Amino acid sequence: MQDAERERQRRQRMRSIAIAWILAALVVLFFIVTIVRLGGNVADRAL
Amino acid sequence: MADAAISVTAATAEAGAGGDIADYVALMKPRVMFLVVFTALVGLVAAPVALHPVLAVASLICIAAGAGAAGALNMWYDADIDAAMARTAARPVPRGRVTADEARSFGAVLAVGSVICLGVMANWLAAALLAITIGFYLFIYTMWLKRTTPQNIVIGGAAGAVPPMIGWAAATGGVSLEAFVLFLIIFVWTPPHFWALALLRTRDYAKAGVPMLPVVAGADATRAQILIYSLILAPLGMAPAVIGLGGALYTATAAVLGALFVAVAIDCYRKREGEEADRAAKNLFGYSVLYLFLLFAVLLVEQGFGIDGGSLPSLWAM
Numbered sequence: 372m373q374d375a376e377r378e379r380q381r382r383q384r385m386r387s388i389a390i391a392w393i394l395a396a397l398v399v400l401f402f403i404v405t406i407v408r409l410g411g412n413v414a415d416r417a418l
Numbered sequence: 419m420a421d422a423a424i425s426v427t428a429a430t431a432e433a434g435a436g437g438d439i440a441d442y443v444a445l446m447k448p449r450v451m452f453l454v455v456f457t458a459l460v461g462l463v464a465a466p467v468a469l470h471p472v473l474a475v476a477s478l479i480c481i482a483a484g485a486g487a488a489g490a491l492n493m494w495y496d497a498d499i500d501a502a503m504a505r506t507a508a509r510p511v512p513r514g515r516v517t518a519d520e521a522r523s524f525g526a527v528l529a530v531g532s533v534i535c536l537g538v539m540a541n542w543l544a545a546a547l548l549a550i551t552i553g554f555y556l557f558i559y560t561m562w563l564k565r566t567t568p569q570n571i572v573i574g575g576a577a578g579a580v581p582p583m584i585g586w587a588a589a590t591g592g593v594s595l596e597a598f599v600l601f602l603i604i605f606v607w608t609p610p611h612f613w614a615l616a617l618l619r620t621r622d623y624a625k626a627g628v629p630m631l632p633v634v635a636g637a638d639a640t641r642a643q644i645l646i647y648s649l650i651l652a653p654l655g656m657a658p659a660v661i662g663l664g665g666a667l668y669t670a671t672a673a674v675l676g677a678l679f680v681a682v683a684i685d686c687y688r689k690r691e692g693e694e695a696d697r698a699a700k701n702l703f704g705y706s707v708l709y710l711f712l713l714f715a716v717l718l719v720e721q722g723f724g725i726d727g728g729s730l731p732s733l734w735a736m
Contacts, residue, residue, distance in 0.1 A: 382438045389439050404539050407472045
């Protein structure tokens with residue numbers, strides 16, 4: 372029973388780590404996509 | 419039906435289900451996902467407007483996630499069918515590694531997330547096409563057609579045929595004849611591909627109560643239908659060359675691959691008994707995967723690397 376609980380906790384921890392990595396990757400992806408979509412337009416804007 | 423899906427896993431949920439990462443990857447049907455991403459990539463590359471590489475990769479990630487969502491939602495709803503079939507009994511939900519509720523939540527989050535991300539990163543037409551594809555696969559194919567009609571994979575095949583259009587729409591913001599031709603090729607390819615598999619799994623489908631064509635109409639009628647669709651697919655595979663999307667390399671490849679497809683389908687039509695028949699159906703199933711992969715790979719090479727020996731329209735104009 373303890374082994375089953377330990378295994379359940381291990382899987383849960385792995386899932387949590389995977390979700391954290393995916394969220395971090397999404398943040399990076401959104402940042403890069405934003406830069407690409409903005410292009411040189413930031414520099415060209417009216418001040 | 420969803421109740422049945424839930425009951426399959428209710429017992430195992432108590433045993434502490436909640437799979438590991440590999441189970442969630444399996445929920446997304448990675449092999450189907452690969453074909454979806456690959457055909458979407460071809461649509462993206464073949465489009466006349468070049469998308470920034472970062473946006474192209476981001477779009478493909480969203481499309482992959484959308485395909486994964488459709489797979490997970492399908493495994494949630496079809497858990498009862500999957501449990502009854504040898505081919506699918508080891509999937510995460512019937513095996514009790516992931517509960518039906520977990521699969522549904524995972525699929526729903528992926529579906530909504532992928533559509534919103536594609537809309538923001540590419541455009542909202544591509545996002546709408548992705549949403550329609552996921553919805554069509556879940557509500558029209560999985561929930562309705564699969565359990566009610568032998569034409570299930572003919573109509574339902576439309577969902578698997580849309581990815582090149584999504585790729586094209588992500589690049590251009592629109593959908594054109596070229597994208598529709600790529601859709602049509604996959605749409606007509608799907609029935610012979612799945613019916614070849616169904617011929618090998620007829621008992622499984624009958625046991626699970628899925629009205630696949632071999633179960634309802636018999637193996638011989640299925641072989642005849644496979645041959646008819648193959649005879650339509652072979653010339654249809656040449657269509658990109660006719661409209662100028664494919665060049666000389668594509669034209670030659672499509673002609674050879676199409677002729678081989680018909681030859682393999684004829685072999686399957688003729689061999690109707692015993693191991694010989696099974697081998698012919700297996701050959702057709704394997705070849706159908708190779709056919710679609712090579713056809714789109716040649717388009718990718720021609721369009722992506724600018725290798726073009728002259729398209730048919732340009733040759734005619736000479």
